[in-house]
Structure formats: C-alpha cells, structure tokens
Amino acid sequence: MQSRVNGLDLTALGETVEAIEQDAAKALVSFDVTTRWTGQTRSESTVTGFTLAGERIARSHTIVADEPCELLGTDSAPNPQELLMAALNACMMVGYVAGASLKGINLDTVEIVTRGQLDLRGFLGLSDDVAPGYEAIDYDVRITGDGTREQYEDIHQTVMKTSPNYFNLNRPIRMNGHLTVA
Structure with missing residues (x-):
C-alpha cells in the first residue's frame, strides 16, 4: 500500500488508529473558540489551541464574521x-x-x-x-x-x-x- 494517497500520510493515520485502539483516552479531543464583537455586526473568533489525549496543543487562527450590507453589516467577511x-x-x-x-x-x-x-x-x-x-x-x-x-x-x-x-x-x-x- 502507498504511504501517501491524496496527500494524506496513511502510515501516520494507521499509527493514530492503533494508538487509540490500545488506549481510548487518546481519542478524546476538545476544541474551544473565543469570539469578540468588533463593531456593528462584525466579530472575530480566535482559536488558541485544542486538547488531544489530555495534551494542550497551541494554535493561532482568527476567523472573521460579518453580515452582508442588506442585513445591516459591512459585508467584510x-x-x-x-x-x-x-x-x-x-x-x-x-x-x-x-x-x-x-x-x-x-x-x-x-x-x-x-x-x-x-x-x-x-x-x-x-x-x-x-x-x-x-x-x-x-x-x-x-x-x-x-x-x-x-x-x-x-x-x-x-x-x-x-x-x-x-x-x-x-x-x-x-x-x-x-x-x-x-
């Protein structure tokens, strides 16, 4: 079997599945997002990380939301x-x-x-x-x-x-x- 198909590392996927089969606690993942109002109908959500198998993994992403002008927003997102x-x-x-x-x-x-x-x-x-x-x-x-x-x-x-x-x-x-x- 190829180790990569469609860009996915099948060896790593298999190792993850095997680890979860051996210890169900490794399957637990939790996500959290914080959203702040930035004016009018616009908001910014920040992702600072997630927890996988009890370990916090840092990340940094911003997701912007707004409404179209017709729904009282500025159509910026x-x-x-x-x-x-x-x-x-x-x-x-x-x-x-x-x-x-x-x-x-x-x-x-x-x-x-x-x-x-x-x-x-x-x-x-x-x-x-x-x-x-x-x-x-x-x-x-x-x-x-x-x-x-x-x-x-x-x-x-x-x-x-x-x-x-x-x-x-x-x-x-x-x-x-x-x-x-x-």
Whole structure:
C-alpha cells in the first residue's frame, strides 16, 4: 500500500488508529473558540489551541464574521450561516478524502455545494410559528478520481455516519449557556 494517497500520510493515520485502539483516552479531543464583537455586526473568533489525549496543543487562527450590507453589516467577511456551512463542508471533506485515501483511490476533484433557507421572521422574533434557523440543509457532493461509483457511494455513507459536523447538525445537541454580566 502507498504511504501517501491524496496527500494524506496513511502510515501516520494507521499509527493514530492503533494508538487509540490500545488506549481510548487518546481519542478524546476538545476544541474551544473565543469570539469578540468588533463593531456593528462584525466579530472575530480566535482559536488558541485544542486538547488531544489530555495534551494542550497551541494554535493561532482568527476567523472573521460579518453580515452582508442588506442585513445591516459591512459585508467584510462571510456571515455566521455561511461559516456554519463552510464548517460542515470542511468536516465532511476530510471524511471524503480520508475515505478515498484508505481505499487507495486517487482523487481529481471533490466539491461540496451546500444550501439552506431560513425565514428572518424567526430570527427577528416576529412569529413564534417560524423557526429561527434551518428546517433542512441540502448538499451535493461532486467527486472525481479513479474510484468506482460503488466505492464513492460507500465513502459517502461512511461520511454521513462518521463526520462530527454532519452528526452535530443532523441531531439536536445540548447547548449549556451561561451568562456573565460584568
């Protein structure tokens, strides 16, 4: 078997899987993001690291969000809904690439197009009968490479079964909010 397929180091992946199989504590990963308002509808989120198997790993990333002018923003960055879809797509993308790589499939292209429609009456509190978010999200996966239709279908089913963000959006998750007023 090749050690790299689609840029993924399959030897390192195998070592990670083996280590987790031997010690389930090595599978625990936690992420945290801090978001600060920077004026009008704009915010900046910072990522300073994550914890993997009890070890803190430092990182430094900034994610900017804003609303389009038509929704009272300055259109300086994607809005939260676009970022939500981007996060979903990016998470599933890892699954498609890893799934293909593990099967020895060399990919030419992978594209995920995601769409959702929400009714602003819910967000604006104008109607209790209108949900403030999506009732459904539709997405299309377009994939090309040297795999068969059956192999791609198997990868697709696996992504829907194992993608964390697919899981998070497809089922309700408990939100534990706390307010601090200084």
